[in-house]
Amino acid sequence: MSAMEKLGLFSGVPQHENFPYLKDFLPTGKLSPSATPFVFPEGKTVALPDTYLYNGETRSVESFFEETDTAALLVIKDGSIRYEQYALTGGRDVQWISFSVAKSFVSALVGIAVDDRFISSVNDPISDYITVNPSSAYDGVSIKDVLQMSSGACWNEAYDDPDSDISHLGSIMGGSGSFDAFIAGMARENEPGTLCRYNSGNAQALGALLVRATNRSITDYMQEKLFEPLGMASNGYWLLDSFGMEMAFAGLNLTAHDFAKLGELYRNNGAWQGKQIVSEDWVKSSVTAEQAHLLPGEPIIADRRFPMGYGYQWWIPDGDRGEFCAIGVYNQFVYVDPSRGVVIVKLSSNRSYGTTMTEETNREIETIAFLRAIAAQFD
DSSP, X not given: OOHHHHXXXXXXXXXXXXXXXXXXXXXXXXXXXXXXXXXXXXXXXXXXXXXXXXXXXXEEHHHHHHHTTEEEEEEEETTEEEEEEXXXXXXXXXXXXXXXXXXXXXXXHHHHHHHTTSSOOTTSBGGGTSOOOTTSTTTTOBHHHHHTTOSOBOOOOOTTOTTSHHHHHHGGGGTSSOHHHHHHTOOBOSOTTSOOXXXXXXXXXXXXXXXXXXXXXXXXXXXXXXXTTTTOOSOEEEEBOTTSOBOTTTOEEEOXXXXXXXXXXXXXXXXXXXXXXXXXXXXXXXXXXXXGGGSTTOOEETTEEOSEEESSSOEEESSSSOOEEEEETTTEEEEEEGGGTEEEEEEEOOTTTTSSSSHHHHOHHHHHXXXXXXXXXXX
């Protein structure tokens, strides 16, 4: 049994004792603190609202915090910390597993690689850069379609099914094969660019793209292009397969403060402390549902439509405020509301997550309602 299987993921078992420590018993690539670490200034502390509204029902903020096994809640307004709370095994210096929040970091790195001309265009076939089997899922498919979860690959992201594709992909962390070989052999299901099917294999393919295009590991490229310029203040860790390839779809371990820096970078259209880190055009495309099949209610996770839109590995909540967020299983969130100048990080270990594929256990749309209520404090 692999180390990941021993955790009992998606079985209802509490996970807060595991999520800060995956980096300690799995292979990792280490990211070192920036030579010029940035510390968010402390602003005037605000109180959380007592309640939030979800599906027409008034619910308790404190109860939701506890029920979703929240380990960290960090609220930043116009670049200053306005609220911070830790529980369970969380803490200001604790590196927590990102799960799919990692996808948004990988997307940023792809954008930087385009700026650096390692990647000519997102319209290039990803198979011009990575090795795939002929006529397999990614053969001839544009990088843009992969970014938008519209690759056409056959995929099942059901966390409650031990025989799903995502379960097989995750099992690679137990030494059963390599991420690159898995991606190379995936099958196609439908025409690329026509259907948004959430697929962690797409993010892993983007990780392979980064490695092949830059001729560097993701860890190494991220150290230079994000960790240094954003002033990451603590060590970070990428989980690796047995061949040294990063678990690009889920394996980043950072503190809440360092997760928040990606949200703040995107809130400011790719600029950080007066320097453009990733192009403004890339950020805009990343957080825009550009086509009909990417609009809220169109993306599919497992066999269900999801009521958010999709960009370049970023989720876009329904509404007109321009919000966007990086989301990982077990309720990891980097939520951004540029209209209010707000970035919120929620790191969690919701023990019910993935026991079904329904909102009742996974509570992602409810989390948006919870985060919106916090952001609305600043109106």
